[in-house]
Amino acid sequence: MASDKQPVLTMVVPCYNEQEVLPETIKRLTLVLNDLIRKDLICKQSRILFVDDGSRDATWQLIEDHNKTNNFVTGLKLSKNAGHQNALLAGLMKAKMISDCVISIDADLQDDLNVIKEFISQYKDGYDIVYGVRKSRTTDTFFKRFSAQGFYKLLNTMGVNVIYNHADYRLMSKRVLDHLSEFKETNLFLRGLIPLVGFKSTEVYYDRNERFAGESKYPLKKMLAFAFDGITSFSVTPIRLISGIGLLMFASSLLIGIYVIMNKLLGYTVTGWSSLMISIWFIGGIHLVALGLIGEYVGKIYKEVKGRPKYIIETDLQHTQQNQTVKQ
Numbered sequence: 116m117a118s119d120k121q122p123v124l125t126m127v128v129p130c131y132n133e134q135e136v137l138p139e140t141i142k143r144l145t146l147v148l149n150d151l152i153r154k155d156l157i158c159k160q161s162r163i164l165f166v167d168d169g170s171r172d173a174t175w176q177l178i179e180d181h182n183k184t185n186n187f188v189t190g191l192k193l194s195k196n197a198g199h200q201n202a203l204l205a206g207l208m209k210a211k212m213i214s215d216c217v218i219s220i221d222a223d224l225q226d227d228l229n230v231i232k233e234f235i236s237q238y239k240d241g242y243d244i245v246y247g248v249r250k251s252r253t254t255d256t257f258f259k260r261f262s263a264q265g266f267y268k269l270l271n272t273m274g275v276n277v278i279y280n281h282a283d284y285r286l287m288s289k290r291v292l293d294h295l296s297e298f299k300e301t302n303l304f305l306r307g308l309i310p311l312v313g314f315k316s317t318e319v320y321y322d323r324n325e326r327f328a329g330e331s332k333y334p335l336k337k338m339l340a341f342a343f344d345g346i347t348s349f350s351v352t353p354i355r356l357i358s359g360i361g362l363l364m365f366a367s368s369l370l371i372g373i374y375v376i377m378n379k380l381l382g383y384t385v386t387g388w389s390s391l392m393i394s395i396w397f398i399g400g401i402h403l404v405a406l407g408l409i410g411e412y413v414g415k416i417y418k419e420v421k422g423r424p425k426y427i428i429e430t431d432l433q434h435t436q437q438n439q440t441v442k443q
């Protein structure tokens with residue numbers, strides 16, 4: 116028999132125009148939760164929270180209908196399409212109020228449900244974050260694989276700490292979500308933010324399936340915007356690149372200066388060429404260096420306005436109340 120001592124789990128599922136896949140998703144997630152409850156691994160108050168991200172098809176209707184007949188199914192409807200990351204955050208913030216741990220998963224059944232049990236057992240072993248990591252990408256198209264790998268590499272070279280081949284399939288404890296809510300930024304890139312929260316984390320590996328039905332809701336345009344957001348929300352490297360190019364141009368202007376003066380002395384030039392050449396390179400270089408310098412300050416402002424917590428305390432032996440975030 117299921118006891119109430121086990122953790123309450125909420126599965127958060129953002130959905131955008133997912134009417135083709137949703138009935139199957141509900142069926143399979145219900146089976147998983149029932150199984151976990153029967154094995155006394157989670158509490159029977161556990162839920163599946165569907166977040167309808169402004170769908171224009173019958174997604175919300177389906178969520179409402181199942182909510183009437185299936186105790187596990189609950190839902191949030193956003194007023195308009197806010198995007199995957201925002202929909203996910205809306206679900207996580209709601210879920211943390213009603214559960215001990217939360218698993219986020221896409222609606223399309225690409226992520227392997229068999230590892231949920233492993234997620235829970237790692238959580239019980241004391242891990243606050245369990246990342247689902249794809250073992251292979253054989254079911255993805257060549258383009259998706261190629262672009263995704265390039266994206267992870269680019270992020271890492273820019274100093275952004277992301278888990279390789281991990282999307283948004285993960286378990287998080289309530290305290291991780293409590294602290295996540297203190298990251299006030301508007302441009303969300305959860306994959307980069309969650310490692311910043313800290314606490315003990317681990318990875319669970321799985322094979323990624325093909326989308327069960329329907330089409331990807333991440334067309335190229337959205338994918339590029341997402342990648343760009345990921346980079347510019349976490350890294351000032353692109354700004355530094357401007358200063359770098361500027362310095363390079365400045366140095367080149369000195370070499371070009373020598374070359375131009377030599378030409379002038381040897382009489383190979385037409386009037387005005389030498390001064391024009393030197394000015395263009397010299398002033399161009401100065402401009403870029405200045406722009407980079409301004410960029411450095413803009414970069415500082417950008418870090419300040421995010422208002423991220425400077426550190427998060429895990430345990431304070433002097434106080435009974437734990438996990439306070441201290442802001443300076």
Ligand code: UDP
Nearest residue numbers: 129130131168198199202221222331332333
């Ligand atoms: N999604 C969403 N809002 C959007 C786009 C996508 O809530 O604006 C959801 C979508 O329903 C799915 C998840 O985000 O549950 C991931 O989208 P998808 O599977 O289409 O992305 P892919 O796996 O192709 O990268």
Ligand code: MG
Nearest residue numbers: 221223225326
């Ligand atoms: Mg998908």
